[in-house]
Amino acid sequence: MALISPSRRLRRTPFSAGVEAAGVKAYTIYNHMLLPTVFESLEADYHHLKNHVQVWDVSAERQVELRGPDAARLMQMLTPRDLRGMLPGRCFYVPIVDETGGMLNDPVAVKLAEDRWWISIADSDLLLWVKGIANGWRLDVLIDEPDVSPLAVQGPKAEDLMARIFGESIRDVRFFRFGLFEYEGQELAVARSGYSKQGGYEIYVEGSDLGMPLWNALFKAGEDLNVRAGCPNAIERIEGGLLSYGNDMTDDNTPHECGLGRFCDTQTAIGCIGRDALLRVAKEGPVQQVQAIAIDGDPVPGCDRIWPLYGSGRRVGQVTSAAWSPDFETNVAIGMVRMTHWDPGTELEVETPLGMRKAVVQPGFWA
Amino acid sequence: MALISPSRRLRRTPFSAGVEAAGVKAYTIYNHMLLPTVFESLEADYHHLKNHVQVWDVSAERQVELRGPDAARLMQMLTPRDLRGMLPGRCFYVPIVDETGGMLNDPVAVKLAEDRWWISIADSDLLLWVKGIANGWRLDVLIDEPDVSPLAVQGPKAEDLMARIFGESIRDVRFFRFGLFEYEGQELAVARSGYSKQGGYEIYVEGSDLGMPLWNALFKAGEDLNVRAGCPNAIERIEGGLLSYGNDMTDDNTPHECGLGRFCDTQTAIGCIGRDALLRVAKEGPVQQVQAIAIDGDPVPGCDRIWPLYGSGRRVGQVTSAAWSPDFETNVAIGMVRMTHWDPGTELEVETPLGMRKAVVQPGFWA
Numbered sequence: 001m002a003l004i005s006p007s008r009r010l011r012r013t014p015f016s017a018g019v020e021a022a023g024v025k026a027y028t029i030y031n032h033m034l035l036p037t038v039f040e041s042l043e044a045d046y047h048h049l050k051n052h053v054q055v056w057d058v059s060a061e062r063q064v065e066l067r068g069p070d071a072a073r074l075m076q077m078l079t080p081r082d083l084r085g086m087l088p089g090r091c092f093y094v095p096i097v098d099e100t101g102g103m104l105n106d107p108v109a110v111k112l113a114e115d116r117w118w119i120s121i122a123d124s125d126l127l128l129w130v131k132g133i134a135n136g137w138r139l140d141v142l143i144d145e146p147d148v149s150p151l152a153v154q155g156p157k158a159e160d161l162m163a164r165i166f167g168e169s170i171r172d173v174r175f176f177r178f179g180l181f182e183y184e185g186q187e188l189a190v191a192r193s194g195y196s197k198q199g200g201y202e203i204y205v206e207g208s209d210l211g212m213p214l215w216n217a218l219f220k221a222g223e224d225l226n227v228r229a230g231c232p233n234a235i236e237r238i239e240g241g242l243l244s245y246g247n248d249m250t251d252d253n254t255p256h257e258c259g260l261g262r263f264c265d266t267q268t269a270i271g272c273i274g275r276d277a278l279l280r281v282a283k284e285g286p287v288q289q290v291q292a293i294a295i296d297g298d299p300v301p302g303c304d305r306i307w308p309l310y311g312s313g314r315r316v317g318q319v320t321s322a323a324w325s326p327d328f329e330t331n332v333a334i335g336m337v338r339m340t341h342w343d344p345g346t347e348l349e350v351e352t353p354l355g356m357r358k359a360v361v362q363p364g365f366w367a
Numbered sequence: 368m369a370l371i372s373p374s375r376r377l378r379r380t381p382f383s384a385g386v387e388a389a390g391v392k393a394y395t396i397y398n399h400m401l402l403p404t405v406f407e408s409l410e411a412d413y414h415h416l417k418n419h420v421q422v423w424d425v426s427a428e429r430q431v432e433l434r435g436p437d438a439a440r441l442m443q444m445l446t447p448r449d450l451r452g453m454l455p456g457r458c459f460y461v462p463i464v465d466e467t468g469g470m471l472n473d474p475v476a477v478k479l480a481e482d483r484w485w486i487s488i489a490d491s492d493l494l495l496w497v498k499g500i501a502n503g504w505r506l507d508v509l510i511d512e513p514d515v516s517p518l519a520v521q522g523p524k525a526e527d528l529m530a531r532i533f534g535e536s537i538r539d540v541r542f543f544r545f546g547l548f549e550y551e552g553q554e555l556a557v558a559r560s561g562y563s564k565q566g567g568y569e570i571y572v573e574g575s576d577l578g579m580p581l582w583n584a585l586f587k588a589g590e591d592l593n594v595r596a597g598c599p600n601a602i603e604r605i606e607g608g609l610l611s612y613g614n615d616m617t618d619d620n621t622p623h624e625c626g627l628g629r630f631c632d633t634q635t636a637i638g639c640i641g642r643d644a645l646l647r648v649a650k651e652g653p654v655q656q657v658q659a660i661a662i663d664g665d666p667v668p669g670c671d672r673i674w675p676l677y678g679s680g681r682r683v684g685q686v687t688s689a690a691w692s693p694d695f696e697t698n699v700a701i702g703m704v705r706m707t708h709w710d711p712g713t714e715l716e717v718e719t720p721l722g723m724r725k726a727v728v729q730p731g732f733w734a
Contacts, residue, residue, distance in 0.1 A: 009611065026369055129496070132500040321374075
């Protein structure tokens with residue numbers, strides 16, 4: 001592994017001082033921002049996340065804010081998910097597609113009010129697409145990246161820790177809902193969400209001043225809960241089938257190929273820019289789709305490029321994320337597989353840096 | 368410095384194998400791609416670049432291709448630089464602005480034909496802005512990111528090395544022009560350009576197959592020229608005043624604030640989306656502008672966040688890039704300074720990680 005050269009362009013966050021003091025070992029860059037990837041080790045972080053509670057600097061989940069009379073119309077133009085029934089206080093996972101139905105991002109849309117939305121984005125400059133669309137269609141809407149940095153609290157003890165900071169009513173927040181909670185006199189949106197399957201919250205911290213005080217308060221309040229600094233964990237997210245934009249899908253893929261067809265109401269999402277392009281794939285289904293794949297043998301390294309998948313002697317797809325799972329005692333992986341070979345139990349071969357390995361399509365993800 | 372976690376999302380390039388074999392020590396991430404930053408050391412790389420010839424993997428300078436009957440119209444919508452006089456075979460440095468005149472990128476536009484352009488981009492997903500604009504304005508144009516990876520050959524011996532590979536006629540290519548040159552039976556666009564002040568070329572390598580053969584051929588042909596693997600050098604680019612989007616400017620800044628007013632023909636660039644917003648600033652001038660700044664004292668570290676600038680006891684700007692220059696024996700820096708304090712010779716104070724330092728506004732960049 002090589003070093004990362006610091007520069008202003010790889011933006012620091014309101015929590016960077018805390019992350020550094022906690023001994024961060026590695027980062028990725030996500031939305032032009034530092035996103036920690038390892039503290040103690042990938043495996044130690046993984047076990048801790050599944051048993052205790054972690055505080056994650058996920059500031060890199062930047063927000064695109066839509067505000068004004070055309071905000072809701074614009075939001076529907078961006079996604080094939082039907083948003084008519086969505087009430088303020090709800091979070092929706094929304095595929096964002098271009099005019100060909102290709103994925104531009106897979107964010108969470110946060111509806112603050114009828115005329116005010118946050119799109120909590122994965123790693124692409126979605127702001128530019130949204131601004132371009134709004135300009136070209138001459139919509140009455142303000143679009144910008146507000147100074148909002150999400151802080152996630154994840155793990156089985158997350159609820160207990162959060163209750164100590166925000167009060168018992170934090171326990172009543174339902175999955176993919178958010179409420180407004182006061183901290184040091186400031187109201188913050190707190191959602192039950194996060195990029196793990198261990199449960200927890202995301203706190204949308206506005207401005208930078210509150211960052212380190214809140215970070216420190218969480219660590220102080222959670223001492224007896226064994227709270228630690230953490231980050232999205234590659235092993236845990238693959239076990240749980242949490243996709244990563246840029247890794248497991250790109251703008252080459254439709255939502256249906258990504259297994260996100262259930263978030264597409266292609267018939268009724270009137271106004272969606274990619275709707276025409278998706279009508280056919282929605283009806284006929286995709287010819288390739290994201291699958292859980294187990295890779296035989298000793299632990300494989302991380303997947304830093306496409307690993308080709310072969311079946312019946314020909315190329316049938318690719319693995320895009322992989323890790324050794326201590327809990328499931330196999331290499332867990334995410335891949336895109338052609339329909340001829342995607343049935344659960346299908347035996348494939350995958351070309352890893354350690355050579356050809358047997359691989360088996362799974363009926364679903366592990367967790 | 369922390370490690371970088373490899374993943375497919377941080378894309379490798381056609382030259383990555385060569386870069387690794389050459390002992391790359393650090394990277395930055397640029398357009399979701401690996402961009403080397405250090406081989407031997409920042410200073411050793413710097414001296415070598417100024418005296419010999421280097422081969423740079425700048426694949427991260429991705430292309431946005433515009434193709435079709437509305438390509439030229441769209442290109443003019445993106446920039447306040449008047450493109451009417453631009454002929455095929457020319458490269459233009461073009462500020463790209465949004466409807467408020469804010470910088471979205473500072474790429475080089477390469478005019479391949481009347482109806483075919485490449486925009487060789489700095490670090491933002493300009494593709495998304497261009498696609499959004501084309502969609503909203505219903506333009507007749509195809510937009511995508513082609514599989515083109517620039518390879519730069521930079522340094523005083525670049526011309527000699529290039530002539531050995533592409534023939535003597537490569538010497539006739541003028542600054543910011545390109546020609547088509549054959550290598551292994553494939554025609555490649557080769558421009559006299561590059562992100563250094565040492566002279567050289569950028570080869571637009573199409574596809575991946577030709578990458579390593581061309582890389583290896585350059586090293587073999589340049590043995591007696593002391594050719595080495597290199598990369599954009601932080602010291603050299605600051606000395607030369609080569610701005611870095613995301614470091615020295617963001618979408619908060621107008622081109623005029625970035626000292627790029629000479630590339631804005633705001634009166635005549637009819638159709639440019641940001642034209643209305645820029646007319647006033649073009650007439651009255653900006654209230655802050657990028658300046659060369661010398662920082663007193665011992666070598667400062669790299670600038671990984673804004674360093675505030677003070678004058679007359681108040682905040683008057685910020686430094687955004689800095690490095691110790693062995694050749695000029697001072698800390699060279701790029702900063703944004705308010706007009707009250709931007710005259711050459713103005714003495715300021717800058718808050719560095721090593722404490723407050725004296726700083727002086729320079730009449731121009733060093734090289």
